[in-house]
Amino acid sequence: MIGLVGAPGFGLTRLGLGLLRGQPGWVACVDVRGWLSPMALWEMGIATERLVVVRCADPRRWPQVTAALVEGMQAVYAEMPSGVSASMMRRLGALARARSTSVVLHPLEGEIPAGITHLRLEAQEVVWEGTERGRGRLRERRFTLAASGKGVGGIRHIFEVEDDGTDAVRVVSRLAATLPRRAVG
């Protein structure tokens, strides 16, 4: 289970779905606001007939819907509404581990409770290339992510990721192995 934290615009939707792209079988998306556009996902190479979007705006029903998908699917991308309890999230995390389903969680607001995700990716910065003052078009972006959690051995890493819009997102460089520790005086 991977958690993505950051405001819309930092490329986390594409990143999250890009992580599930290679999974066999269906890719299920839980769409809370009804905003998810499959056009971008098709451009990434997710097959039209293997993508199914489940819209669920109700935070009380969201855990049941997501649990049903986690139980049956191999790859689930779920936007997470605010107001889902931490205990419910822990049960969902346990289910995903038991079924070995790849789950990417993307909270729309706030944080994922601690101890649920294997890897937590937080958006830090995004730079787009291709546009000038009225010329060109969006071509590719580079964004910086901070990774933490068990998946990176508990040490906070910072990655730079390149995304050219058509192919999978790829890690370009590991800018810094660890952040400088705060000096304790």
Next chain:
Amino acid sequence: MLRRQAEAVCPTIDTSTQDRGAEAGAFEPVAVAIESLVPRVEMVHPGLVFVPIAGAVRYYGGEAALVAQVVAAVEGAAGPGAAIGVAQGPFAARQAAALAEAGHGNPCIVTDEAAFLASLDVAAIGSDDLASTFRWLGITTLGELAGLPRAAVASRFGALGLEAHRHASGEERDTHPRPVPEDLAVEEKYEEPLVNLEQAGFAARSLAHQLLDRMRTEGIAPHRIEVEGESLGGKVLSRVWRSTDPFDEANLAERIRWQLRAWVESGGIPGGLQRLRVLPADVSGEGRQLGLTEDPVSEAEATRALIRAQALVGPDAVLQARPQGGRDPRERVQWFRWGETPPTRSRDPSAPWPGRLPAPSPSLVPPEPRPVGVEWEDGLPARIRLRSRWEPILSWAGPWRRMGRWWDGESAADRYQLVTSAGAFLCEVRGGEAFLVGIYD
């Protein structure tokens, strides 16, 4: 036509719901009457039954004699009006019966099947789309279709075209039969005999599910199934159901339920049902072909998960999509409910669509454009309001102009890609107002 549309056109119309279960009950005496003459009839749906007559013809002394017997038996059970067609294979027999129906019930016995099929209109293949394409190509009868080289038809029209060509040439569907694996039959015994239809419905559903689950792992699908029921007194009844397409779970459960209802209502199961058995009578070699990386178990699990999600959020919220033509990201997606066949595309995605935005597309698109604050300096975008603060626009591209439907009073709109340090946004400026139409997330 949908009921709502029909009622809109004609408000005084009387509508009644079709009850196939009741029809099956009403048709049961006919099936029983025919079965008393010829064993092992195959039901397609209540009202249509196939009777294999190869043996019976010899027994009754000719086709005409047998048909006369069948007509008399059906008249005795349900009154006059039966349409009977006799031919070599089910497809031709079905067409002959349709002809007999049109000809006021005189039985139609086909002696020269090739000539009979060749004279039929191309609409007989059953697919309106395909038939109209054939017509447009100047092929109006099945004979002309059969005259085309099969490889060419198959490569141009795919599996459906190949099937049509086979029918037109008088070949039957099961030309490549496949052995039925042992132990595919599913059976349930009931300690408390089933007496009411609701219980029968649940039993039907569970057996259909078990049977198809078993067959799925073999990669095959049934075209014909045999339903066998045993009453409390040990009386065994059985009936074969046939379908042109392989049965799916819902279809199969429905057929079993109809049959049980028919038996119950005709009093065929005195004392209730104590055993129910369903076995495939004929499996299709094509079955359901899985992809290289698919495995049948995970496919079935995924389907179950989606059915569960559908039950939780409703069928309108479990969606699939496919591309269609259009200029805006929202227009270029055609949504349809999961599990349903996609509606026909009204806009061709391969057409040029001038003014279409280039890839990459925004991954978040609000269902309706949302008003957003954009500050302009000398006609150029300078700042955009995100949540509660103004973000300076670092660079931008566009505008891509979209001529609105001016005949509907829609004004022209300019689309801009605006890049800030917090990401890129797609905005539309219409009549001096800015709207957010996508986020490149």
